[in-house]
Amino acid sequence: MSEGGLLADPQEVRAILIASAQAGQPISYAEVLELLGHHFTRPKMRQLCKVLSFVDDEAEERGEPELAVLVVRQSDGLPGQGWWVGGAKKHGYTGLWEGPKAARLIRKLHRQAFEYWANRS
Numbered sequence: 001m002s003e004g005g006l007l008a009d010p011q012e013v014r015a016i017l018i019a020s021a022q023a024g025q026p027i028s029y030a031e032v033l034e035l036l037g038h039h040f041t042r043p044k045m046r047q048l049c050k051v052l053s054f055v056d057d058e059a060e061e062r063g064e065p066e067l068a069v070l071v072v073r074q075s076d077g078l079p080g081q082g083w084w085v086g087g088a089k090k091h092g093y094t095g096l097w098e099g100p101k102a103a104r105l106i107r108k109l110h111r112q113a114f115e116y117w118a119n120r121s
């Protein structure tokens with residue numbers, strides 16, 4: 001655990017997510033955890049979600065697009081429940097957390113992050 005009882009340093013997680021955005025690719029929960037030196041477990045994933053929330057709060061303060069939306073389930077390429085509970089509200093989305101409408105929203109948010117970070121270092 002790092003400062004504030006978080007699973008990882010938010011700056012380290014931010015760097016992983018920015019690299020993912022610059023590559024134009026979402027990243028799975030398991031991949032992020034592995035890069036942080038952890039094996040995937042549900043408790044670790046929930047702890048990661050707390051860090052992701054912190055990263056997005058800071059991004060919002062900087063006027064940057066959100067990054068946590070880039071972290072997705074391997075099964076369907078969509079964020080998990082933790083993102084939908086807070087993230088969907090910010091975008092006025094009230095639909096299902098799976099399926100074509102959800103996928104369209106996520107692709108749009110991914111594009112925003114990819115375009116924003118494409119030429120930044």
